[in-house]
Amino acid sequence: MKPFVADVHTHSLASGHAFGTIRELAASAAQRGLKLLGVTEHGPGIPGTVEPIYFRNLADAPRSLYGVEMLYGSEVNILADGALSLDERHLSCLDYGIAGIHGPCYEDAGVVKNTDNVIRCMEHSKVKLISHPDNDYYPLDYPALVAAAKEYNVALEVNNSSLRKPGMRLNCLENYRKLAPMCMEQGVWLIVNSDAHDPEAVGEFSLARRLLAELDITDALILNTDLEKLKAFLLN
């Protein structure tokens, strides 16, 4: 497998429960040899995260730090009715959006409704990837999810933090073993992210790399081993 060149799902202390500044995240990314870092603070619904005005001010955020290209998005919450927790006005300020289910603002609605809620969010043109679709506390119908990811050209994430803290998301390893081969079969993009909440974890992909190698997932399917391919996908 080629080396990873980017990590596009990370949180700075602005998210309220993370521990580094964007400069500390970028310094760590540079140390690990990444070319691009995406900082994606949580959207409304997570206690202590940024106010939406933060996203309106992203035009002032540095575009390059320590030789690392910087992008800014948000990990927006998927809500019970399939809505996104950040409004249109603020979504339009982002380089790209991530949509994900999070306990503080989501109650399990069963596999059919959970899947439908995720798919409704995929329809939004800013949403480029689904974070940690690996958690049986909020189970998903993987064949339906993969088919929708193909239809809306949305990538599915392999989240290294889930693998690092397996108790946090139920059956995450088993779920990736089901999901990744389906993505390969259907030609759906995968992206590997750290979901770092501390600078130390930026670009730390070892467990995800091992899993994808074990599953014989080809480089061609993985977005963040190729900088130009990744940018074309995120910023289109």
Ligand SMILES: [Zn+2]
């Ligand atoms: Zn998340």
Ligand SMILES: [Zn+2]
């Ligand atoms: Zn996250």
